[in-house]
Amino acid sequence: MIPRCIQRSHFALRLRRIDVHSYSSPHGLRFLTASPTPTPSGSRQFLRYGRKAAKYAAFTCFSAVLGLSVVIGGVFIHDVFTYSDRHIDRVPVSPLALHPECGGPNNLPVASVLVGDEDNSSLVPIKDKPRLVIVGGGWGAVSTLQSIHPGDYHVTLISPDTFTTFTPLLPSAAVGTVNVRSLVESLRKVIARVHGQLIHGRAVDLVMSERLLEVETVSVNGETRNIYVPYDKLVIAVGSVSSTHGVSGLQHCFQLKTIADAQAIRRRILDNFEMASLPSTSEEERKRLLSFVVCGGGPTGVETAAEIFDLCQEDIINYFPKILREQVSIHVIQSRGHILNTYSEAISKFAEEKFQRDGVELITSARVGEVRPDHVIYTTKDPDIGAVVEHTIPTNFVLWSTGIAMNPFTARVSSLLPNQVHKKAIEVDAHLRVNGAPLGDVYAIGDCATIETSLVSHLLELVEEACWTQDGKIDFDEWEIMVKRIKKKIPMASLHLDKVRALFDLYDSDADNKLNLNELAVLLQEIGNKITALPATAQVAAQQGKYLGHKLHLLAAKRDTLVANELPAGADEAVTGPFTYRHLGSLAYIGNAAVFDLGRLSFTGGLAAMYAWRSIYWSEQVSMRTRALLMIDWIVRGVWGRDLSRL
Structure with a gap:
């Protein structure tokens, strides 16, 4: 063994x-x-690794072909079911929808029943639900539609456009970085989720006593016809228009608030370059054509200037005569001392340094006096002599992007209500209810609304709730009760009411540990002056829309309980607290770079920040369709550049 x-x-x-x-x-x-087993030679090892690589390559190719086949097969299957004959017989339509009755102060047709009300009656019985009418098609209106639940209300949307626009990317659309079709989504698709109806028209007047909204519609032949749309609850979200600041000649300027504005700006920019490249154009005229003036140093103005610079650097220099790029000049006129003045100081400085490196001229502490067809006149103050100096910039392109003003319908509603003294928007309370309107009937959100900041107007009401003493004064305990009421009525005042005892002692002039009516009025007046109104941004409008949609859903869900308790009018406080804005940060694109202002944290950077900026805007799109189109646009622009054709 x-x-x-x-x-x-x-x-x-x-x-x-x-x-x-x-x-x-x-x-x-x-x-x-x-x-020992002989070690294979180098050629044998190469052959063995080659066989493995070939196997992996073959498997990859097979997987790709298989995936492509599945996609193509899925498209064919989709087409089979899409392009099929579908017949609709005996569509139910109410006679009142085809022949509405007339009424109201102007004896106009009253659209009490719409043509499509019977379409979904078997699925969701909404025709007998309370009527919710939303005016506008922007961020606030869309956020409200996305927050309410199907079946809560009979929803009607009034909008002069049939689509909603992703406005933060309009500067990109103005130079062809993205396609305008990638920024719009049909409002009919948005409202279909709640089985609502769209009326393509413009709100012009309001009859609150009869709960009627007057809408101007346009017929096929261009004739206008007004109708009344009844409502139980009305949401005004019509946005705003640009403020003129008393400057003459603004008819020669472009604005950037709509898709039409972006298309007009793109045509003018390309026309300027085409005319400047003609041999018959003089050098002086060429410089004027290639001079771009942006009035306003806010996010819209800064991003537009950055997009024009990118267009010149990445596309114009490759496809137009080189002399054009050399003679391009971009000017940003800002009335304040810095651009992006609502952002942190570090972000403003970073953006200014970036523009200085790029050759974009920043003209700060200046005021535009007049805009003429071929030049802009602005003034600055000479620091040495203190005199006002007038300057001129020859140009064939001026963008006006400074401040906001009331929409015509907003101004009409404001004129109908008492105590509406705000010059830029409708004043609403902390529950977004329009002040002066019947309680719980009319709401306003977005740029067309501003939350009240005056505390003096609530003085007597606050004093009564705080248990006014017999001697005509309130002590510190009653002042604490009053502070709680103020925070509940106007949440934005909370930041200025942290030091309750210090405020009480500061305004107790006679040191008797009590505040009389005059001392209390001065205290509330100064606190109200310190409260900053919410900015007119898409972020504010979106949050207000979500809040209001959630509130309207709760009101619908608890309708029977509220009516039983006899609280149908003042039911907002019974279901939700006041609106509280949560600032999620501000961002801006400054030319292959981006800046982020997140409150206490500021972030600036180049390419990485730009992709972070794109990611945020991509995630905020209304639908997956616009997300897909936007991603394709960015890829096309990166590979083939912008489309320089003028359509």
């Missing part, structure tokens, strides 16, 4: 893939010898 130690050695050699041979000794003993 072979000894156990030799058996173990033989087993180990086999595990190591070593060839084992045996031979016999003259004494009859058998011994084991081992010879």
